[in-house]
Amino acid sequence: MSDTTIQLEVFRYRPDNGGPTFQSYEVPYHDDWVVLDALNYVKNYIDGSLSFRWSCRMGVCGSCGMQVNGEPALTCAAFVRDHMPGPIRVEPLVNFPVERDLVVDINGFMEKLDHVKPYLVRDDEADDLSAEYLQTPTQLDRYKQFSMCINCMLCYAACPVIGRVDEFIGPAALALAQRYNLDSRDQGKNMRQDVIFQNEGIWECTFVGECSEVCPKHVDPAGAIQQAKLEGAVDYYKRLLTPWARRS
Amino acid sequence: MNESQHDVLIIGAGGAGLRAAMAVVEANPDLSIGLVSKVYPMRSHTVAAEGGMAAVIKDNDAREHHIYDTISGSDWLADQDAVEMFVDEAPRELIQLEHWGCPWSREDSGHVAVRPFGGMQIERTWYAADKTGFHVLHALFQTSLQFSQITRYDEYFATSLITADGRCQGCVALELRTGELHVLRANAVIICTGGFGRIFPFTTNGSIKTGDGLALAYRAGVALKDMEFVQYHPTGLPGTGILITEASRGEGGILLNNEGRRYLQDYDLGEPLDVHDPRHPQNRAMELGPRDRLSQAFMHEQAAGRTFDGEYGDYVQLDVRHLGEERIDSRIPFVRELASNYAGIDPVVEPIPVRPVVHYTMGGIDTDVHGATTLPGLYAAGECACVSINGANRLGSNSLTELVVFGARAGRHAATAVAGQPLSDGPEIDRQVAAERDRIAELRARPAGGERIAVIRDDLNTAMEAGAGIFRDEASLSACCATLRELEERVARISLDDTSPVYNTELISALEIDGMVDISRALAHAALDRTESRGSHQRTDYAARDDANYLKHSMAYRTDGDPRIDYKDVVITRWPPADRVYGSSAGKDGK
Numbered sequence A: 001m002s003d004t005t006i007q008l009e010v011f012r013y014r015p016d017n018g019g020p021t022f023q024s025y026e027v028p029y030h031d032d033w034v035v036l037d038a039l040n041y042v043k044n045y046i047d048g049s050l051s052f053r054w055s056c057r058m059g060v061c062g063s064c065g066m067q068v069n070g071e072p073a074l075t076c077a078a079f080v081r082d083h084m085p086g087p088i089r090v091e092p093l094v095n096f097p098v099e100r101d102l103v104v105d106i107n108g109f110m111e112k113l114d115h116v117k118p119y120l121v122r123d124d125e126a127d128d129l130s131a132e133y134l135q136t137p138t139q140l141d142r143y144k145q146f147s148m149c150i151n152c153m154l155c156y157a158a159c160p161v162i163g164r165v166d167e168f169i170g171p172a173a174l175a176l177a178q179r180y181n182l183d184s185r186d187q188g189k190n191m192r193q194d195v196i197f198q199n200e201g202i203w204e205c206t207f208v209g210e211c212s213e214v215c216p217k218h219v220d221p222a223g224a225i226q227q228a229k230l231e232g233a234v235d236y237y238k239r240l241l242t243p244w245a246r247r248s
Numbered sequence B: 001m002n003e004s005q006h007d008v009l010i011i012g013a014g015g016a017g018l019r020a021a022m023a024v025v026e027a028n029p030d031l032s033i034g035l036v037s038k039v040y041p042m043r044s045h046t047v048a049a050e051g052g053m054a055a056v057i058k059d060n061d062a063r064e065h066h067i068y069d070t071i072s073g074s075d076w077l078a079d080q081d082a083v084e085m086f087v088d089e090a091p092r093e094l095i096q097l098e099h100w101g102c103p104w105s106r107e108d109s110g111h112v113a114v115r116p117f118g119g120m121q122i123e124r125t126w127y128a129a130d131k132t133g134f135h136v137l138h139a140l141f142q143t144s145l146q147f148s149q150i151t152r153y154d155e156y157f158a159t160s161l162i163t164a165d166g167r168c169q170g171c172v173a174l175e176l177r178t179g180e181l182h183v184l185r186a187n188a189v190i191i192c193t194g195g196f197g198r199i200f201p202f203t204t205n206g207s208i209k210t211g212d213g214l215a216l217a218y219r220a221g222v223a224l225k226d227m228e229f230v231q232y233h234p235t236g237l238p239g240t241g242i243l244i245t246e247a248s249r250g251e252g253g254i255l256l257n258n259e260g261r262r263y264l265q266d267y268d269l270g271e272p273l274d275v276h277d278p279r280h281p282q283n284r285a286m287e288l289g290p291r292d293r294l295s296q297a298f299m300h301e302q303a304a305g306r307t308f309d310g311e312y313g314d315y316v317q318l319d320v321r322h323l324g325e326e327r328i329d330s331r332i333p334f335v336r337e338l339a340s341n342y343a344g345i346d347p348v349v350e351p352i353p354v355r356p357v358v359h360y361t362m363g364g365i366d367t368d369v370h371g372a373t374t375l376p377g378l379y380a381a382g383e384c385a386c387v388s389i390n391g392a393n394r395l396g397s398n399s400l401t402e403l404v405v406f407g408a409r410a411g412r413h414a415a416t417a418v419a420g421q422p423l424s425d426g427p428e429i430d431r432q433v434a435a436e437r438d439r440i441a442e443l444r445a446r447p448a449g450g451e452r453i454a455v456i457r458d459d460l461n462t463a464m465e466a467g468a469g470i471f472r473d474e475a476s477l478s479a480c481c482a483t484l485r486e487l488e489e490r491v492a493r494i495s496l497d498d499t500s501p502v503y504n505t506e507l508i509s510a511l512e513i514d515g516m517v518d519i520s521r522a523l524a525h526a527a528l529d530r531t532e533s534r535g536s537h538q539r540t541d542y543a544a545r546d547d548a549n550y551l552k553h554s555m556a557y558r559t560d561g562d563p564r565i566d567y568k569d570v571v572i573t574r575w576p577p578a579d580r581v582y583g584s585s586a587g588k589d590g591k
Helices: A035-046 A107-115 A137-148 A154-156 A171-182 A188-197 A209-213 A221-241 B015-027 B063-073 B080-099 B132-144 B212-221 B263-267 B291-303 B321-331 B333-343 B398-419 B427-445 B453-468 B475-489 B504-531
Strands: A005-012 A021-030 A065-068 A071-074 A089-093 A098-099 B002-005 B009-013 B031-038 B152-156 B156-164 B166-175 B182-186 B186-192 B230-236 B254-256 B316-319 B352-361 B364-366 B378-382 B551-556 B564-569
Touching: A005 A035, A005 B427, A021 A035, A035 A089, A035 B031, A035 B453, A071 A154, A071 A209, A071 B230, A098 B316, A107 A171, A137 A171, A154 A209, A171 A188, A171 A221, A171 B263, A188 A221, A209 A221, A221 B002, B009 B015, B009 B166, B015 B031, B015 B132, B015 B398, B063 B080, B080 B132, B080 B398, B156 B182, B156 B212, B156 B504, B166 B186, B166 B427, B166 B504, B182 B427, B186 B212, B186 B398, B186 B551, B212 B364, B212 B378, B212 B504, B230 B291, B254 B263, B254 B453, B263 B291, B321 B333, B333 B352, B378 B398, B427 B504, B453 B475, B453 B504, B475 B504, B504 B551, B504 B564
Parallel strands: A005 A089, B002 B182, B009 B031, B009 B186, B031 B152, B186 B378
Antiparallel strands: A005 A021, A065 A071, A065 A089, B156 B166, B166 B182, B230 B352, B254 B316, B316 B352, B551 B564
């Protein structure tokens, strides 16, 4: 315990009650507090009307992404001490509509995940559950990194294309598509490529790599997009131009 | 009021809920499923499970071994018919997850790899590095997206069940985004809302684990079973309570007291082998003993002054340095990430400070082996349910398996049970919906200046830890029961700061704490009445296990006053109660 405090400047917005504003809160400073701890202090003991999402507070559920001093961050992994002496400005993730305070509307994101068909597609007639599909550690390593995405959406907040092209499927969903495309057990790549390459934004992605830099799980969506473009585009256009080869 | 109708309604969209939903589709693709969750499915706390998932798959293993480990681990409080089904169906369910894309860690041959885990005589824990729950949850959720039969109600909080003509027929749910109440009707409801570790102050559980589903069932007249059994995981980070997986010990990590001694050897858990001995770690011994025994050993070390003194209480050390950086990074990378981020410790070069932390609640909604409760149409599966396969102490890596085995069972049974049942209509339903609307309106309309949610939550946490922690006695539990009675009155005086209908998380917290106090009372009274020690329930005033009187499940029923505690016999099939033997002398299957 110490007597030091730090000031939070928190974005407030109630759709039923006027426009957005910033509200300041003075909270105790603790060396090992994360920004989420400070927000919870506000909610618990100062102002219960502050709304934000959180759950696991260990960087794996993906709910607590916000802008911390202008940068997208998981507030459960952003330490207050790194922002001393403050103030710390906390805002909702950019590039998403705001529902209330620090809560953004993620339905668009959820639809994008759905669009890339993020599941194993198999040609088998029936699922034979007597044995596992074999997959060597080397085959696992091909897609493992892209399977680590926690859907925290920091990459969408960092993405310069999303800011301009709303319908861009975006870094996390493209990395997820690539996760399944690279999985030796999957046979649905063609189906996914259609979705990916018909989507506008992918051609606008300039590989600035902001998405990979901000990713708390080192998924490297920029790398996934680059791979997908290189491997996929040739393949996709070949199929488009030679429709008789489509089923192969 | 908004009204929707489905054949099966599932409340909770973590591992059990998602598995149940897909089991309904498998059983009958013509059925419509409503999947209600207070968070987006991939936020569910299944995501935080780390170490792995048990199922017999290797040639050196056998069903009898997994059954025996589970039953002895439960201190004979598990129902043995349920354990047998669980063990028999586990391999198929885990292969199903594999076919749904779970990125299991592999052997060079391409077959899934297994690792040792606490209380298991043979290594049988499937794992995806040390993010097993994360991968399982995402595989289930992503796979579920292809089924149009599933309608999701993301960020809807179920506030009460609807019952009519003796059957459960849906629920009332609050949509967070709008603040509107919805009536969701169905012929069967499956509760899959997880455990309730958040009634304790120091827990690995995320903020969402408030036991909402238990409160729903309890208030609908269903018993809560074996509530007094709460699992403390022996290795949480002090302060945050973040879990350091048992897989760190399965891979060879050791526990040390402040004298540098592997103190578990002093607690009837076997003799330590050198960490470089190829036989280390030994199954069912030392660091791979069961969680209840390891957490209790910590308490004894603490009392003897052999723990380290830290800012967030006493701790011991978990040392994995001898594994080397490469193995740490390939097998337990998340441990390194968490220890570095939250304890400022790199486990490659320093031991990790750890202490026991509330992790899992063995008790829950009383169900049979199909997940069915005594209320027709109402089912439960996963941590919120108590079948029971876990008895007085769950073994590590059995809980994720339980989610899919019993999630699938509940889904299948619900799918077949709903056929051709018309939903009731009329004044009784209207009355229940109106009562729920009034309850929430009254809560929102209370004048400012009442009780504060966080203060009540703090007081609840303090009372539970002081009264119903690792060691309990009559005095501590009686005091806890009395405090809980007061808290129940104080909950009724909560007032909210937040007046907005939109995304009012304070309102959700108020509804949660209301249920938390209710189910905590069931826990405290069941613990007070069980005058024996068994598994995780350790009474200092009744130190021995008492099979003559308590080879029974406690059944807590809600009344207007204190909970009524009843008992139900444990099902014993082939494994009569015996001593729990751990350590190098422990024979297989108790022989």
